[in-house]
Amino acid sequence: MSFYGGYYSYTSVADKQRKAQKYIQKMKKSGIVLHPIEENSKPGSTWWGKAWNQNMTRYADLENRVSRGHSYVRNGFVLDMTIEKGVVKALVAGSSSTPYSVKVLFDVLTESELRKVNEICGQRIDSLEDLIFGRFPKDLGESFLDLLFPSPSAIHFSCSCPDSAYMCKHIAAVIYGIGVRLDEDPLLLFSLRGIDSATLIRSSLESRTKTLLANASKPSDRILDQSEVSKLFGL
Numbered sequence: 242m243s244f245y246g247g248y249y250s251y252t253s254v255a256d257k258q259r260k261a262q263k264y265i266q267k268m269k270k271s272g273i274v275l276h277p278i279e280e281n282s283k284p285g286s287t288w289w290g291k292a293w294n295q296n297m298t299r300y301a302d303l304e305n306r307v308s309r310g311h312s313y314v315r316n317g318f319v320l321d322m323t324i325e326k327g328v329v330k331a332l333v334a335g336s337s338s339t340p341y342s343v344k345v346l347f348d349v350l351t352e353s354e355l356r357k358v359n360e361i362c363g364q365r366i367d368s369l370e371d372l373i374f375g376r377f378p379k380d381l382g383e384s385f386l387d388l389l390f391p392s393p394s395a396i397h398f399s400c401s402c403p404d405s406a407y408m409c410k411h412i413a414a415v416i417y418g419i420g421v422r423l424d425e426d427p428l429l430l431f432s433l434r435g436i437d438s439a440t441l442i443r444s445s446l447e448s449r450t451k452t453l454l455a456n457a458s459k460p461s462d463r464i465l466d467q468s469e470v471s472k473l474f475g476l
């Protein structure tokens with residue numbers, strides 16, 4: 242059975258956009274702030290957005306469905322999306338006058354996995370900048386990313402639409418939209434998996450400070466010792 246097998250009346254893109262606009266105006270009047278995924282957004286402008294796309298292609302089954310989410314994001318149908326610890330909540334425009342409510346739950350990391358991520362970030366990654374730009378030591382690569390990016394069994398979906406398919410187009414749009422959000426703020430992936438950004442930044446800074454201090458204590462030919470200073474001034 243096709244997900245789009247003609248069970249529901251067809252609503253054109255323009256119709257959905259009209260309904261979406263009406264809803265956005267209504268929320269504005271009620272003072273509710275929405276966090277939409279901008280129209281025509283495409284994940285992949287940064288290392289993390291690209292990695293998110295790639296992660297999805299690891300699971301062929303999921304990837305085919307996620308690609309359908311692209312047109313929804315392109316049309317600006319993801320009207321609201323927030324990412325918190327273990328959960329992505331979103332409102333996606335569809336054929337109904339009220340947007341569908343989508344939830345994507347992510348298993349958070351176990352205590353030992355969390356320790357491992359913090360250790361790696363503190364000891365193997367030189368700075369927060371390196372983390373944000375995806376500059377990892379080569380040997381770290383996959384095992385680190387396997388920890389961070391969820392396996393298919395660690396993701397759980399729900400949508401309020403009448404389509405009971407495991408992954409409807411609204412959920413696909415949200416999965417696709419997560420990549421766009423990661424381009425804007427890669428640390429969201431850490432929050433999503435239950436990793437506290439503040440702890441992460443602290444361990445990264447502590448490690449950076451240690452490296453700086455270690456380098457500072459090394460003898461350097463640019464620093465003259467006392468006897469050389471004396472010689473220089475003829476003392």
Ligand SMILES: [Zn+2]
Nearest residue numbers: 400402409411
């Ligand atoms: Zn749906």
